[in-house]
Amino acid sequence: xxxxxxxxxxxxDREYPHQVAxxxxxxxxxxxxxxxxxxxxxxxxxxxxxERDREYTILCFADPAEAETFRQRARGYMFDRxxxxxxxVWRRPKE
Numbered sequence: 720x721x722x723x724x725x726x727x728x729x730x731x732d733r734e735y736p737h738q739v740a741x742x743x744x745x746x747x748x749x750x751x752x753x754x755x756x757x758x759x760x761x762x763x764x765x766x767x768x769x770e771r772d773r774e775y776t777i778l779c780f781a782d783p784a785e786a787e788t789f790r791q792r793a794r795g796y797m798f799d800r801x802x803x804x805x806x807x808v809w810r811r812p813k814e
Contacts, residue, residue, distance in 0.1 A: 735779035
């Protein structure tokens, strides 16, 4: 369920198609920095779990260059919803 004015998951996918997955534990306390450093970052995040039960935060960007810069700095993974095994389990790309 979403609140009035909140972006739906479909709208996030449409307007912020460049998505990066990073382990949730690596993001603790970085919210204010992220929105200042990456202006095309969506105001909403989502969470998934990989096949090893590790939780990842999905950060969505409108600008592909910002997404790639963030991915490299944070050592994250590009995320594609087609890699989901079901609604909650993500098949993380091989390293």
